Amino acid sequence: MNNLSTGFISKNFETIPFAAIIFPYTACFLEEIKLELSDKAKEKLHFELVKELSSLSEIILQQSLDSFILEGNTEIEVFNAKMNQSLAIDFPVLDHLMKQKTANFSRHINKILTRFNTDYESIKAVFKLSEVKIIDIDASLGDGHNGEGTALIHLSNETKLIYKPRNINLTRSYNALINWINQKLKLDLKTFQALDCGEYGWLEFVNNEEINSENDLEEYYYKAGALLAAVYLLGSKDCHRENVIASGKNPVIIDHETIIQPFLSNGLINNSWDDQCKIPNLSVLENALIVNDDTGVPIHFAGYGVRNSLQVTELEKRIVNPNTINSKRVTRFLFTKIAENNIPKFKGHYIFPTNYSNSFLEGFSVVYDLFSNHKEELKSFNSPIELFKNQEVRYVWRPTFIYFKILKFMRTAALMSSFEVYNAKLEELLSKAYAGQNMEMYKFIFDFELQQMLKGDIPIFSLNSQDNFLTCKESFKIFEFNCIENIKRRIDTISPEHKKEQLEFINRWINIKGS
Secondary structure (H helix, E strand, C coil): CCCHHHCCCCHHHCCCCCHHHHHHHHHHHHHHCCCCCCHHHHHHHHHHHHHHHHHHHHHHHHHHHHHHHHCCCCCHHHHHHHHHHHHHHHCHHHHHHHHHHHHHHHHHHHHHHHHHHHCHHHHHHHCCCCCCCEEEEEEEEEEEECCEEEEEEEECCCCEEEEECCCCHHHHHHHHHHHHHHHHHCCCCCCCCEEECCCCEEEECCCCECECCHHHHHHHHHHHHHHHHHHHHHCCCCCCHHHEEEECCEEEECCCCCCCCCEECCCCCCCCHHHHCCCCCCCCCCCCCCCCCCCCCCHHHCCCCCCCCCEEEEEEEEEECCCCCCCEEEEEEEEEECCCCCCCEECCEECCHHHHHHHHHHHHHHHHHHHHHCHHHHCCCCCHHHHHCCCEEEECCCCHHHHHHHHHHCCCHHHHCCHHHHHHHHHHHHHHHHCCCCHHHHHHHHHHHHHHHCCCCCCCEEEECCCCCCCCCCCCCCEEECHHHHHHHHHHHCCHHHHHHHHHHHHHHHCCCCC
């Protein structure tokens, strides 16, 4: 660790492309991190940071290496030294982003440690812990914003907690609705503990566990159907495969930031994500727990998966022979598992709902009928829906993968050699979504997206659950129905005809063959 400035690459880092050029940017991280973490934990966090900065810079650095070799040079150490001297001058945007990401990451880890100490007594009480300390942090989870993202916290008694750098009070409201369903139907749909601390919070970690019996599989899919009815009622979005955990006989939705959503005003915009993908309004397809193959949503998004779809194959550029003069960026097949923690496993095999469709449909129907029979109660002051009022909600303007794609496209030498060129290209790419519409109407959204992405962040929009506007422009009523109004509208839609249509969507999902 003392050789970072000399270009020495330890065995732990030799697989990360251009690590020697990255090290000078990350040395301050090791100096600033608080002392209570072990050297091993710090080393792992440092590894994740170096890997992230390498991914950000590898296209530019490989192009520079190729040019270096064409000039007749053969020593990688000479190249590393040259880039350490010239990178900030030749690629100022890259230099800025790497310094910013390092500073943000350092601040993020220190915040976690400080906040854990501040909340220590509350954490012990809520999660029923004795004397514990943090021994490790996995900080590469979820969407990053201002260098902060979801982190997995490992404690000394082998307990794990989830740290969220955002308000998590929605989880408590969601738990209240699930408990209401459990009480009415004598079910035991799983909830998990949450400690809300205002602008951040701590959550119980939900373990992925295998199913023990055929009966448990029946119960799992009954509960999965029940949860689909619940998130339909809430108008949930973004319940994709990374937000579902198969925990024994319990399906669990673990991310509640978009568990309630508003509804865009009719006619204001005609190319929203749901419109583009032809997702029926007021349907069980809106939340992405299930998909149909006649919409534009990729089947590997499905939170509950699709039969026989275990992985997706894509072509991706990867560095081979890293940290040598023979380093090259080549096209390789990338195999990504899409059936993992979100699909129940029994005797080592992923089990899809094909043979448990009756259980799934029954679970959905029972909860749907519960809502139908208690419409007035759900709209009353005694309703669990009341607990969703005045909550901070994250709004999905564009799916996060689109922002990731744009940021990845921007990682070229031509763009990162000039702030002016970089900004202009990012502005051009973001503005394409508004083509043919009144750009002035949406300029505040475009400006917010641009501002966040220039910092290398994924734009996060927020609103109060009872507001019809985004917090970045309160004067523009962009939503026809706020989150609470949207829930009550969905309650009013419940009917035998609507239920029949949802059951057809479910059957279509179950019968997708996958590949």
